[in-house]
Amino acid sequence: MRTGPVWMIARREIKTRMLTKANIISMAVMLAVIVIGAFVGNYFLDRDAAAPERSVALEQSVSALQPHLELAAEQQKIELRVSTMTADDATAALVSAGDDAIDAFLSGDPASPKMLVAEQPDADVLALVGAAVRSYVITDQISALGGDPGAFEEMMAAAAPTVEALQPASQSGYEGPAYGISMVMISLLLGALISSGSIIAMGVVEEKTSRVVEILLATIKPTQLLAGKVLGIGAYGLFQIVVLAGALAGALAALGLTADIEVNIGASLALLIVWFLLGYALFALLFGGFAALVSRQEEIGSVTTPLMFLLFVPYYTTLFVVPGDPDSTVVRVLSQIPFFAPFMMPARDAFGAVAGWELALSMGIALLTIPLLVWVAARVYQRGVLHTGGRMKLAEALKG
Amino acid sequence: MSVLQIDALNKSYGTLRALRDLSFDVRSGEIFGFVGSNGAGKTTAMRIILGVLAADSGQVRWNGTELDLEVRRTVGYMPEERGLYPRMKVGEQLRFLAGLHGMNPVEARASVERWTDRLGVGARRGDHVQKLSLGNQQRVQLAAALVHNPAVLVLDEPFSGLDPVAVDVMSAVLRERTDDGVPVIFSSHQLDLVERLCDRVGIISSGQMVAVGTIDELCVTDRPRWALDVQAPPTAVSTWLGTVPGVTASPMPGRPGAFLVVGEPDGPPGVGQQLLRGALDLGAVREFSPIRPSLMDLFRDVVSADDAATAAAAGKVTR
Numbered sequence: 001m002r003t004g005p006v007w008m009i010a011r012r013e014i015k016t017r018m019l020t021k022a023n024i025i026s027m028a029v030m031l032a033v034i035v036i037g038a039f040v041g042n043y044f045l046d047r048d049a050a051a052p053e054r055s056v057a058l059e060q061s062v063s064a065l066q067p068h069l070e071l072a073a074e075q076q077k078i079e080l081r082v083s084t085m086t087a088d089d090a091t092a093a094l095v096s097a098g099d100d101a102i103d104a105f106l107s108g109d110p111a112s113p114k115m116l117v118a119e120q121p122d123a124d125v126l127a128l129v130g131a132a133v134r135s136y137v138i139t140d141q142i143s144a145l146g147g148d149p150g151a152f153e154e155m156m157a158a159a160a161p162t163v164e165a166l167q168p169a170s171q172s173g174y175e176g177p178a179y180g181i182s183m184v185m186i187s188l189l190l191g192a193l194i195s196s197g198s199i200i201a202m203g204v205v206e207e208k209t210s211r212v213v214e215i216l217l218a219t220i221k222p223t224q225l226l227a228g229k230v231l232g233i234g235a236y237g238l239f240q241i242v243v244l245a246g247a248l249a250g251a252l253a254a255l256g257l258t259a260d261i262e263v264n265i266g267a268s269l270a271l272l273i274v275w276f277l278l279g280y281a282l283f284a285l286l287f288g289g290f291a292a293l294v295s296r297q298e299e300i301g302s303v304t305t306p307l308m309f310l311l312f313v314p315y316y317t318t319l320f321v322v323p324g325d326p327d328s329t330v331v332r333v334l335s336q337i338p339f340f341a342p343f344m345m346p347a348r349d350a351f352g353a354v355a356g357w358e359l360a361l362s363m364g365i366a367l368l369t370i371p372l373l374v375w376v377a378a379r380v381y382q383r384g385v386l387h388t389g390g391r392m393k394l395a396e397a398l399k400g
Numbered sequence: 401m402s403v404l405q406i407d408a409l410n411k412s413y414g415t416l417r418a419l420r421d422l423s424f425d426v427r428s429g430e431i432f433g434f435v436g437s438n439g440a441g442k443t444t445a446m447r448i449i450l451g452v453l454a455a456d457s458g459q460v461r462w463n464g465t466e467l468d469l470e471v472r473r474t475v476g477y478m479p480e481e482r483g484l485y486p487r488m489k490v491g492e493q494l495r496f497l498a499g500l501h502g503m504n505p506v507e508a509r510a511s512v513e514r515w516t517d518r519l520g521v522g523a524r525r526g527d528h529v530q531k532l533s534l535g536n537q538q539r540v541q542l543a544a545a546l547v548h549n550p551a552v553l554v555l556d557e558p559f560s561g562l563d564p565v566a567v568d569v570m571s572a573v574l575r576e577r578t579d580d581g582v583p584v585i586f587s588s589h590q591l592d593l594v595e596r597l598c599d600r601v602g603i604i605s606s607g608q609m610v611a612v613g614t615i616d617e618l619c620v621t622d623r624p625r626w627a628l629d630v631q632a633p634p635t636a637v638s639t640w641l642g643t644v645p646g647v648t649a650s651p652m653p654g655r656p657g658a659f660l661v662v663g664e665p666d667g668p669p670g671v672g673q674q675l676l677r678g679a680l681d682l683g684a685v686r687e688f689s690p691i692r693p694s695l696m697d698l699f700r701d702v703v704s705a706d707d708a709a710t711a712a713a714a715g716k717v718t719r
Binding site for chain 2: 213221386
């Protein structure tokens with residue numbers, strides 16, 4: 001097979017898809033949506049995560065509580081500011097809305113202090129103060145009994161059971177970064193496969209409808225035409241997924257969100273691209289071959305619907321089955337089937353539930369399926385592409 | 401000398417036999433006109449020549465060797481159903497097609513400019529094909545067939561949809577190409593054009609070649625015909641014509657006073673001279689001219705004979 005024509009067809013596809021005004025606009029819109037979405041999401045996440053700082057003021061009489069308050073705040077992971085002031089200042093500070101506002105003012109006896117608040121006591125502050133007062137009383141009593149409060153605290157801190165499990169629990173469930181990342185990835189994959197599959201189907205039918213295929217086939221072989229088309233549109237689809245997924249990863253990294261996520265985004269992205277290429281090869285060939293069976297754009301649906309099922313069934317199976325139990329037998333078996341693998345493997349990988357040999361095996365099976373599909377698609381395409389009029393039956397095209 | 405040989409092609413679509421042992425040659429430097437009624441098999445034959453369709457049996461040879469994909473790339477083809485990418489610019493599209501035919505980008509660019517200018521669509525190179533009028537799309541289609549300097553031209557109905565100026569340009573282009581030694585096959589229903597332009601003509605009917613030859617060869621007839629107009633009362637002329645041996649006469653339709661005289665096959669030699677002498681005796685002769693049957697007449701004969709045969713065959717089946 002001469003490679004020249006294949007490359008020329010591929011280049012034409014890339015050029016006519018990529019450089020259209022509609023495409024440039026839609027890519028820009030999608031990029032904007034991703035970047036804005038990341039920033040907006042980050043804003044809301046931030047508000048959730050960063051708890052406001054609490055502030056407690058002490059009268060001179062209860063200043064002995066200060067170390068205990070600070071220790072309790074540290075243990076409960078609450079930001080606390082402790083200051084000392086007079087009762088008069090505190091009354092003003094309690095109702096103030098500025099930076100000098102305080103949540104509570106303690107006075108009286110450190111063992112049973114009076115806590116003055118503006119309206120309702122803050123639950124966190126109340127808990128902190130309670131813990132601090134108890135700690136103060138215990139320390140006081142131990143000292144009075146002649147013990148060492150420091151040693152007591154150390155012993156108390158160590159007085160906890162050590163948990164040891166026979167089997168490490170696998171990470172699973174419908175929340176957490178692994179779930180989020182795997183869902184975003186397989187959705188991106190589904191979108192990219194559907195859009196490139198439809199573009200191929202429409203391109204094949206466009207050539208049939210406009211009859212340009214007759215001129216092309218007087219010069220090149222049908223297989224060269226199909227190969228060029230699949231390569232060109234594949235390159236375009238890859239470009240799309242790299243740009244969009246890259247923008248997403250970039251936006252997350254720029255916002256510093258990746259630090260909290262325990263999944264390696266770079267590796268996930270690389271795996272996603274590998275699976276896009278394999279999935280694309282599996283589906284694109286079928287889209288191209290089957291589209292040749294019809295002659296008009298309106299009829300495309302009748303041949304692409306079964307292929308859409310072939311995309312959606314694995315997608316939804318992955319969506320609903322994998323997070324619950326990414327390591328079950330059903331999932332392990334399904335994820336070796338070529339049409340399921342592109343969705344299941346990246347998702348299982350995000351949950352850390354896939355062995356290296358499983359990944360290698362599923363890729364091998366997918367790679368072996370591709371030549372078979374090339375043969376089927378080329379055969380159907382070759383027979384269908386010059387057939388005009390009604391829809392050609394698949395059996396007819398295969399039988400020849 | 402280069403010859404394109406079409407040898408005993410057969411093709412069936414289900415029960416319909418589209419081509420039956422179709423054979424003909426086209427020599428280099430020759431314009432070959434391919435005529436036949438609708439559904440006679442012209443398009444099927446051309447598609448097989450281009451390899452777009454596979455024949456059931458038979459061969460297409462170029463200089464004695466079978467026409468393979470490499471050679472087909474040097475053929476310029478204009479399909480009956482016009483086809484170009486509607487949403488691609490004219491110049492870009494032609495350069496793409498030239499590239500597929502093996503031209504390098506520099507050659508392709510120059511050639512696209514030359515042919516679009518020549519065919520009068522040079523100003524539209526930057527427009528999408530779908531924005532052009534049908535006639536201009538047709539010119540672009542011609543440019544697509546010519547852009548790679550083809551060694552053979554196969555054109556299915558190249559003249560349909562062209563205005564008279566474009567027809568003249570196209571005719572001149574075809575003549576130029578044949579002068580360079582390129583064989584040209586084209587099909588057309590515009591028989592006057594075929595008669596004027598073609599060196600040889602093939603008439604196809606029901607997938608078979610029923611007549612092949614130069615116009616002169618095909619139009620030779622054993623029944624000579626004349627148009628005769630004498631300045632004399634028509635009744636007198638009619639009476640006199642009835643006495644001339646070996647001819648039959650009838651009034652010419654639409655021309656009062658003129659007669660169509662048809663000689664009998666194997667009639668006596670010199671009938672024409674005898675007629676003229678007799679007519680001069682009758683009065684001043686306004687017109688006396690031999691009528692050569694046109695391709696149209698020939699075509700009608702072939703097609704009507706074919707229809708009769710088909711009807712007869714159909715009759716046999718139904719009874």
